[in-house]
Amino acid sequence: MTSDADPRFLRSREAILNAARELLLESGPTAVTHVQVAERAGVGRATVYRHWPQAEPLLVEAMATVPMPFLDKPTVPTREWLRRELTAIARQLDLDDVRAVSTTLANTALWDEDMDARRAQFAGILTTRLAAALDDAQARGEITLALASQDAAAMTIGPMYYRSTIERAPADPALIDAAVNALGTWAAG
Amino acid sequence: MTSDADPRFLRSREAILNAARELLLESGPTAVTHVQVAERAGVGRATVYRHWPQAEPLLVEAMATVPMPFLDKPTVPTREWLRRELTAIARQLDLDDVRAVSTTLANTALWDEDMDARRAQFAGILTTRLAAALDDAQARGEITLALASQDAAAMTIGPMYYRSTIERAPADPALIDAAVNALGTWAAG
């Protein structure tokens, strides 16, 4: 039997990951230590060390358990789809755990290679998905883009992210509409 | 003589703040400990404890020594002023220390009251300055705003901030133009 199929192993693993996620959410990334995780998870300290000898990869994995906002498969009309998706992202960013993970990712990625890889992957998915959806929309005549489609993610998600993490307020529908309209000229629907 | 005018006191204080800032920039907020700061500053460990009994207020003050991007006094035409200011902000955000301070502020503010106060102050200045400048511009007939002037900071600085901290790439002039144009309809200049 490989150890990673042992129910005891999996139970410990889940308890540890949950505890780490809760600690991150409640007290920040510095609270994710072997001792605190062990206490919260109701698991021996040695068990945490056995599963994750380093605290940092544990933090990385715990962060990965938080469902982050991504762009759903595009539908037509693209304008409505984008409005819906941005509204969903704004609502997600209003959740404490998503905000904690986002800002921790942006911050720790500056000094940690693993975190930076996660950041790059996350950013890349959003940028390419949105760019592809907008290129298609333009090919379909739905919009005349006012900027490179690769800039669309920054132009639309940027305001939601700034509103949530720097201004710490919810994004209003007017801000979302403004972001959607900033991408170019939408054909009259 | 009050202690805070003693040259020895001021020298130590400066050396400590510089060391803390360097450590933050090079290795992140967790590196700002009494021991590491003392070593880097070339002062005794006890001296650091005397100046800052807690490491966290030291981090806060060290971050305050990094010149953050703010909006300069508005000039006319407002559109050109804004383009210039956003270009300056984008360039600033490309500097490692500004990025480190920004993301550390956004992250630690989630769990630390002092940091949150700094974040709120910083965000408030940008939001109100830009809103005032745009309200004036609209009164002058330079622009017809497409959103509440309080949303302008998120709409313009947001994309630069996202580009710098999440996508980790420089902001191109096209993105800046798109952000400026997103605010409303500018009168033909």
Added chain:
DNA sequence: CTGCAATGAGTCAAGTTGTCTCATAGAATC
């Protein structure tokens, strides 16, 4: 030159970290 206050070096107890050992008990195999 004198008095004062900040400093560096050092000591210390308490707490933390990472490693290891071993008896126990949960899980699969026969």
Added chain:
DNA sequence: GATTCTATGAGACAACTTGACTCATTGCAG
């Protein structure tokens, strides 16, 4: 149900860190 394997919790342990304190030294102002 008995047997075997292996993850686990508890605890011991040395190395290190933390925060507080002491004291001789040294830079500074009058």
